[in-house]
Amino acid sequence: MSNLTAFLFVLVEASALKVLCKQCFKCIHGCEETDEAISEAAELRMEHSEDSVMVLLMRELLSGPGLDEVVLLRSEEWCSQGLLFPKESESEAKIDGETASDSESRAEAAPPPASIDDTPEVLNRALSNLSSRWKNWWVRGILTLAMIAFFFIIIYLGPMVLMMIVMCVQIKCFHEIITIGYNVYHSYDLPWFRTLSWYFLLCVNYFFYGETVTDYFFTLVQREEPLRILSKYHRFISFTLYLTGFCMFVLSLVKKHYRLQFYMFGWTHVTLLIVVTQSHLVIHNLFEGMIWFIVPISCVICNDIMAYMFGFFFGRTPLIKLSPKKTWEGFIGGFFATVVFGLLLSYVMSGYRCFVCPVEYNNDTNSFTVDCEPSDLFRLQEYNIPGVVQSIVGWKTVRMYPFQIHSIALSTFASLIGPFGGFFASGFKRAFKIKDFANTIPGHGGIMDRFDCQYLMATFVNVYIASFIRGPNPSKLIQQFLTLRPDQQLHIFNTLKSHLTDKGILTSALEDE
């Protein structure tokens, strides 16, 4: 029996060989004879009706689809049982082509670990009666409301908590993307990878947060001696830390896995570039004033929801091949709805100091304060309505905050360009054949799924603020000034003085104060 098994095994190999050979340009000996041999052996084998993979295979070969499909479908099974190319672990499917809808591909694609259902028990029980489609809808809806409520609570708790939350979100996003990279590259068994990735995350975070802390907590830092040294040589220390990681990476290169390790190195760095720099920009925006954090994020969320609603009710023309569920109606409807929403929200928020004032660290009370005189942007002004709109609305002038004009720009960006971040993430998911980034939020997928559109938004708001709203940070300038040499300081002082005098800002009366 063992001889026959071996012979059949060889034939199966050979038949698989023949399939592959078709695409090769040379024929391995014995190709032509396999067909007859297979049928002969299959008949022989069937007589014994042993429930082995061989038998199943033979049955399929004789009755079912052609050899090619069988080989393709069963190759994975053979691999796991060590029958074909025993030492390969090709859990990546050999299936060709992208499938447009996710549900079909799940049946065929090689599974990354099957997604566990994270829905809490409570919800499961409450919704057990409904059909699965409505159940999914309800789960999504409830989770959306939960997230929005959570968002409000955190806003209430203040900027420090917000900063912590941003940091946690960043770490979770990094973790999700790195895990995907690991799954794609089967790299759990390579030494140092996870350590190095997390180490790089730590380094880059240290660098960015060190710079932020130095800027905003200037007086606090100057008081404490160790902090002062850390901040003076901050760049050098960060660079040294990064270099250590780099050298560790070079020393950890293992002979057969060079390419894999370089891929993971590149993957880690691109992830850091995306995730860490943008969360850092979010925190910069936050310190500018909570309204600069809340309005953009709400606009993106509103755009998501509105585009979905409009698409649900009116959707007809598909928008882009990448995301077949998006429609032009949803896109345009979402755009207008988001602009209106942004106008209303900024009107409401501009009235409150706690949203509008830059976050400052008060040395006396050792806490964050948001108390100031609101700048021009946040004071009501009269605007003349153009003639066209006058007849419709019936007013001659309207009182608005100038910030609302800016909010139109922000909402426009959120609706027009924000979705590209979503398309990018969709393309990424299709490229790596995953349905969601992770399974953290039931019904919604991972944290990255919720925040993919936000990243472009954060960068845009930061660039917008830096270009149009405010100039450089005065306290930072003073701090830089103090580190210059005396002759440079004198030179700058004199230049500034002549500039101010030229512009008439500085008069000799003021000079004598």
Added chain:
Amino acid sequence: MDLWLCEMALAALQCAQQCAQQVRETDIDDRYGDLDARGDSDVPEIPPSSDRTPEILKKALSGLSSRWKNWWIRGILTLTMISLFFLIIYMGSFMLMLLVLGIQVKCFHEIITIGYRVYHSYDLPWFRTLSWYFLLCVNYFFYGETVADYFATFVQREEQLQFLIRYHRFISFALYLAGFCMFVLSLVKKHYRLQFYMFAWTHVTLLITVTQSHLVIQNLFEGMIWFLVPISSVICNDITAYLFGFFFGRTPLIKLSPKKTWEGFIGGFFSTVIFGFIAAYVLSKHQYFVCPVEYRSDVNSFVTECEPSELFRLQSYSLPPFLRAVLRRDTVSMYPFQIHSIALSTFASLIGPFGGFFASGFKRAFKIKDFANTIPGHGGIMDRFDCQYLMATFVHVYITSFIRGPNPSKVLQQLLVLQPEQQLNIYRTLKTHLIEKGILQPTLKA
């Protein structure tokens, strides 16, 4: 019968594996995941590099055996590169800037070409356009910032430049976004993964080449000596480590580069430190090398004239006792910069080679012998410059941490952009500070 079966089985297994390999290589669709996951045994053939040695050299060296011929070609090209380097230094900082820019573009091109070959992506739409477009955007961003800083007076005169400078970040971001959106729109159904790989490859390459060449130029503007001494230290380390390894090499250093030895490493370290010391001494004397590069608007050109800072003035240092006995002198006059050059040379010898190992690992991972074939006998431009990149970043960080503070003209420029009330506040703060420090006399109204 058993033996025959076993042999047949083995033969069939081997053939099947070979065949399967070739199938995967020639199939250009979604097999890249498998390709990557299978370890390093499946890289497609890189077409053999063409021999670019010029005809002249070939004729002159046709007599020698091939081993010596290779050595001579390398030697001649090394001397050519060094003399080219000297020539460009003589021509001034502007030419150096252009040279750095040219090298950056070529390095980018080499790495991107490797990526293309590895991923067979010549037939994908938009890739080359998008990669070069991103290169252009990032360069625009960085050079715009540099120009704004260093050419402040020149820029203040022209109206259009003013506008470009003021909204520089916004314009750069808009340009980058356009490229990003084009990328998203260019995603083709069967090639998603490939396109994402190339996107990431492009970005990592940009991160490495463009940011570091930008730092090189910033170092250059600080003073040509900050550009020359580090680069020469790295080159010297390469050459002396090679020579020491050639004559004394015995213990291998690292598995990645089997030709490197501990003797070469240590010998190279000491000779580089000495070389840096001497080069710093020689260069510190000339204003041409020591002064920050400035753009004078009246002359409309770059000038390097200034009062040399303290770093570049001879000072007397008292020798520690044990050296006194050796050198029979009590004090020695050195430039303080030479102490810094020891730090720079140490970095070049100890950490610089890691950049070389990184590049070696990269070449092994993608089974290429050299990055390209631009320089006969040496490989591509990246091969020559792989150790330099870490060095440039280190020098920049070193300068900002230990040598100077922020750039005064940048501070000034930012001051001028502020709101008038803020400017007035700062003015008052500065005045108080300067008076306190005694730099500004209260009665003096300069």
